[in-house]
Amino acid sequence: MTDKTNQRIVLASRPVGAPTAANFRIEQVAKPVPAEGEVLLRNIYLSLDPYMRGRMSDAASYADPVAIDDVMVGGAVCQVEASNHPDYEVGEWVLTYQAGWQQYALADAQDFVKLGKHPEHPSYALGIMGMPGFTAYVGLLDIGEPKPGETVVVAAATGPVGATVGQIAKIKGCRAVGIAGSAEKCRHAVEVLGFDACIDHRAPDFAAQLAAACNDGIDVYFENVGGKVFDSVIPLLNAHARIPLCGLVSQYNATELPQGPDRLGLLMVQLLVKRIKVQGFIIFDGNQHRYPAFAKDMQQWLSEGKIHYREQLEQGLANAPQQLINLLEGKNFGKVVIQVNPPL
Amino acid sequence: MTDKTNQRIVLASRPVGAPTAANFRIEQVAKPVPAEGEVLLRNIYLSLDPYMRGRMSDAASYADPVAIDDVMVGGAVCQVEASNHPDYEVGEWVLTYQAGWQQYALADAQDFVKLGKHPEHPSYALGIMGMPGFTAYVGLLDIGEPKPGETVVVAAATGPVGATVGQIAKIKGCRAVGIAGSAEKCRHAVEVLGFDACIDHRAPDFAAQLAAACNDGIDVYFENVGGKVFDSVIPLLNAHARIPLCGLVSQYNATELPQGPDRLGLLMVQLLVKRIKVQGFIIFDGNQHRYPAFAKDMQQWLSEGKIHYREQLEQGLANAPQQLINLLEGKNFGKVVIQVNPPL
Incomplete structure (x- = not known):
């Protein structure tokens, strides 16, 4: 060169x-x-x-x-x-x-x-000031509509979206439960980012640990991974839960659908009986009007030390x-x- | 007696x-x-x-x-x-x-x-003035948020919910496409209720007929039946489609899940890439504040002959x-x- x-x-x-x-x-x-x-x-x-x-x-x-x-x-x-x-x-x-x-x-x-x-x-x-941070902000606040005291769950909890979701959830008075892929990441999520709990999805008893960490069920599940994590989340969802859906990274490399039975209709039954909202969103599509509020809030939270990145x-x-x-x-x-x- | x-x-x-x-x-x-x-x-x-x-x-x-x-x-x-x-x-x-x-x-x-x-x-x-009519009104207007010119699809189109959804969709300036279970019901939906089209889901080429009736895709799918009808709807959904979900009657008698592959994750991918909202609701749960508006509108529409029942x-x-x-x-x-x- x-x-x-x-x-x-x-x-x-x-x-x-x-x-x-x-x-x-x-x-x-x-x-x-x-x-x-x-x-x-x-x-x-x-x-x-x-x-x-x-x-x-x-x-x-x-x-x-x-x-x-x-x-x-x-x-x-x-x-x-x-x-x-x-x-x-x-x-x-x-x-x-x-x-x-x-x-x-x-x-x-x-x-x-x-x-x-x-x-x-x-x-x-x-x-934090760009696409991932803005995705966390809009998805959690506008679609997730978290209320103080509710339980917010997010995977990839040390990634740029998940870490921001968890920290905003704490700022808004929620219980934040993370999911991550190693003991070291889980420690970081709790000790540095301030999650109330973080569960290693590679643990053999992951579903049981997640259930134990979500005593009062899940009110907002911020979906960015899909797959087996979502399978463990579904039974814990509370009535009127909200699921902002911005990614399904665990599924991106799949070459074929998982073997059956076909649970598509079962998922719809869960959404119906629990009155759940699932909403897919792409941050660049229709959310521009929210950018100024995001930039102002995030600058302030960073300067106050409320958000680690x-x-x-x-x-x-x-x-x-x-x-x-x-x-x-x-x-x-x-x-x-x-x-x-x-x-x- | x-x-x-x-x-x-x-x-x-x-x-x-x-x-x-x-x-x-x-x-x-x-x-x-x-x-x-x-x-x-x-x-x-x-x-x-x-x-x-x-x-x-x-x-x-x-x-x-x-x-x-x-x-x-x-x-x-x-x-x-x-x-x-x-x-x-x-x-x-x-x-x-x-x-x-x-x-x-x-x-x-x-x-x-x-x-x-x-x-x-x-x-x-x-x-029409009670639970089914109110379900149609709240689901279509509050969750479906139909805009003039959009295409609204509803199954069980001659049932009390579906018929009301289609007629309110027409009042709101939408194209209304019904799905029903016989040629006689489809005729009733078009000729009496004013649907733009109504497709018999028992026809062997149902999916193709539905696609032909929804040239511009589907913006609102009011879900009350699930199963094979939903399977045919999914590929027709437009970006930013909304799916109010109030019932899954075709699945209620099922004793086991359908054979695989498992399309749960595939459905989530569709919701993500098309930025779709699915929202389950039960009319008796959290919608009471909308009843006066419903009763007023529906009385007026009935008196004006805009709604047939x-x-x-x-x-x-x-x-x-x-x-x-x-x-x-x-x-x-x-x-x-x-x-x-x-x-x-």
Whole structure:
């Protein structure tokens, strides 16, 4: 690589089941030069998120898949390295989805969120102040409608969404019960994040432990994992429970449906007899009006020390494929961010 | 039977699968005499409704089951035949759940809804002006939130709930597509009730016909039947669809879960990628504040001829078991009411 080179990672093939390194290809291409009206972005922090698994597949979903040989998509916090756009200066920081998995990108500035010239924590725009934090806020408050004293349960409790859900639940006076994939994560959830309890879903008696931690049942189950965790949650749901549904990460690598019996109708019976609401949502779809309230509240909670935020910063774009593979297996610990370039 | 006799129907045994006549027992007991503060009710119109199947089972649900040898429960429009209660006069009409499947009942008047001395259509309190109509109104408007131009689909389209859902959908400027169990019912839905289309779910190409009738997809699916109808609805649901869930009558007689694969997780994926809301509700739980608006709107729509209401009136309490069995098989046509006694 020279400073005239742009390293990028493209989708080489669509995964069958869990993605492998062979589904990605690292390429070196020429570093691009901005035309009039364009900006050259220097990618500093690339976000890795579970939704990226969906973009690797061509199954119908809420967003188009990445085409084979195209650069993988993703949110990134970049600096302007060169600018032919009147509104952007060299050195300025922006959040954008136009860069994706590459060191440099040309962009038309249309989707940029300005982060200023000297942001204190630029990578927070990918996590607690960005998509995952906003997802937790809108899902829990607008769909979950938690009331003081209620029990809120969330899985991936040390991930950027789950950790935020649990901490907002505590701020709102709820009992927060987390679910995570190791004893170390569970300790972190209770001791650092302030969950009332956190259960290791790999424990053989997970369902019994979860039931014991939810003495009064579950009023809000913030769903981001699906699968066996949800199976253990269903019998604990209280009448009028609410289930904000923003992800099903445990199911993303599945290649076929689980064996029967078919419980689809049984789930509907549970929703009926317990008068439960399940609502799927995608944070970028229809929630923009809530962003100012989120940003204000979250800034305040962070400054008051009421919200802790854990980031797992990994060095080098070449590590992104393996880190995404790990993330989908729950091997991350906190919000995964790839440092693609040093800042200017 | 003499005028000193009270005929009643008790639950003789719990059904396994579809109820049979053997699950009920007709008894003759002495006509009761009201004590101080009590009213003797003369049951005129007994309502038959799908939820009664649930009360015959001892599976956990939102209401306690009927005990073996107890009188079957149900809503009824009664006249006061004798009164030792200062607020009730002989001849007055009331709606109550204290009478159930019997000719006469003592009651403490606590749950009575007064219908006056000369109601124009007393049995309407069991249907269009009562539980089924109110269920349609709250489910469609409060949970379904239909917007003009959207497509609303409802099954059991000539039943008291489905017919009302479709007609309110039309009043609100929606396209209404019904599903029913015979060509005659489908004709009634379109020609009398004003549905834009109605599909016979017994047709071999039902799913294709439903898809053709829902060119623009489905925005609101009012769920009251479940099973194969829901299977055909799922692929047609639009982004941001809403599913008010008030019943699953096609599943009530099931004795085991359908064979796999297990589509529970697949349903959740659909709710996620399409950002769909499913919300179970029971009309008697938390919706009382909406009753005045319902009563006002429905009275007006009826008086303006915008809502048609079809009743299937059957004579004699002894026919109630077979009529309930028929109802659960979709053999009714309109709201099933049993005339238990002639009016005073």
